[in-house]
Amino acid sequence: MNRLKKIDEILAGCRSVVILGHVHPDGDCVGSCLGLYNYIQKVAPQAETDVYLEPFQKEFAFLKGADQVRHEFDTEKTCELCIVCDASDRERLGKGAEIFDRAGRTVSIDHHKTNTGFAGQTFLRAEISSTCELLYEMMEETQMDREIAACLYTGMIHDTGVFKYQSATARTMEIAGKLMAEGIPFTDIIDRTFYQKNYRQSKAMGQALLNSRLYAKGRLICSVLTAEEVERLQAGSMDMEGIVEQLRLVEDVEVSAFLYEKVPGEFKASMRSREYVDVSETAAFFGGGGHARAAGCTLRGSKEEVTGRLLERLEKECLQDGRA
Ligand code: AMP
Ligand code: MN
Numbered sequence: 442m443n444r445l446k447k448i449d450e451i452l453a454g455c456r457s458v459v460i461l462g463h464v465h466p467d468g469d470c471v472g473s474c475l476g477l478y479n480y481i482q483k484v485a486p487q488a489e490t491d492v493y494l495e496p497f498q499k500e501f502a503f504l505k506g507a508d509q510v511r512h513e514f515d516t517e518k519t520c521e522l523c524i525v526c527d528a529s530d531r532e533r534l535g536k537g538a539e540i541f542d543r544a545g546r547t548v549s550i551d552h553h554k555t556n557t558g559f560a561g562q563t564f565l566r567a568e569i570s571s572t573c574e575l576l577y578e579m580m581e582e583t584q585m586d587r588e589i590a591a592c593l594y595t596g597m598i599h600d601t602g603v604f605k606y607q608s609a610t611a612r613t614m615e616i617a618g619k620l621m622a623e624g625i626p627f628t629d630i631i632d633r634t635f636y637q638k639n640y641r642q643s644k645a646m647g648q649a650l651l652n653s654r655l656y657a658k659g660r661l662i663c664s665v666l667t668a669e670e671v672e673r674l675q676a677g678s679m680d681m682e683g684i685v686e687q688l689r690l691v692e693d694v695e696v697s698a699f700l701y702e703k704v705p706g707e708f709k710a711s712m713r714s715r716e717y718v719d720v721s722e723t724a725a726f727f728g729g730g731g732h733a734r735a736a737g738c739t740l741r742g743s744k745e746e747v748t749g750r751l752l753e754r755l756e757k758e759c760l761q762d763g764r765a
């Protein structure tokens with residue numbers, strides 16, 4: 442495990458930096474990439490810094506620097522230093538992998554216990570609830586400002602379910618307090634980026650809840666949206682956020698699984714657990730990754746095949762707690 446360094450030290454005279462996140466960027470990914478971008482602009486203005494990310498929800502557009510993010514991955518781009526936030530392996534970089542491969546130096550800042558050590562230098566803390574929280578520890582407190590704080594706070598609330606997951610610690614709350622002290626519009630950030638749903642998202646949630654079924658004596662719940670249903674709902678991958686968390690709220694459920702068919706025959710699976718099942722193991726088994734209580738992977742085959750494969754493992758895991 443690498444001793445945590447300050448970002449300032451990692452930059453050390455560097456003149457060109459590229460910041461990358463993971464495919465299908467979530468709040469922690471966008472927040473950490475933009476928080477880091479704004480910090481570098483401040484502490485190393487001489488460095489030419491670019492952020493490359495796949496398109497993300499427009500609710501994150503208020504964060505400073507969001508309008509500077511490049512969504513077209515420049516395959517010719519070269520840089521001295523590439524810093525990757527919140528991504529556990531090279532595959533998760535999507536098209537960014539080409540830029541990563543050409544960088545002089547690579548650094549991964551992450552909190553996924555499934556991180557493969559794919560970068561030259563890895564700053565991994567699996568016990569920390571979000572990459573944004575980890576990034577805070579790597580910044581000089583004196584450089585903190587309202588804009589950087591808003592980015593980090595956004596990531597923290599997304600990866601902790603607004604501070605309610607097991608991963609949130611006293612230190613998480615302490616840092617959140619310091620970020621609040623910078624004068625961020627925290628109520629707005631929470632409402633607009635976390636709880637607010639548009640009409641499509643609300644309909645997708647409704648359909649997914651209707652499709653859900655219980656397994657393993659009610660300890661496992663699973664719902665699938667087929668490509669046909671997704672099309673009928675006119676929903677995209679950005680409209681599926683929050684469904685798997687909602688499923689987990691059903692009484693007595695230990696594990697929730699939500700799958701949607703991105704293209705025919707390819708399903709994105711998200712899993713959440715409450716108490717004793719480590720869903721990252723199942724995700725890693727199917728080539729994905731994540732954390733003990735939140736993980737994901739991609740599965741290929743027909744709806745029956747992929748749910749069959751996934752549920753077989755999850756059912757066993759759910760029934761393995763010794764309870765009758
Ligand atoms: P999701 O269910 O997609 O919201 O993801 C839950 C957690 O698992 C997040 O921390 C993701 O970064 C991680 N994750 C999701 N899909 C994958 C994947 N295919 N490979 C590695 N990690 C993943
Ligand atoms: Mn993420």
Ligand code: MN
Nearest residue numbers: 469527572600
């Ligand atoms: Mn994260």
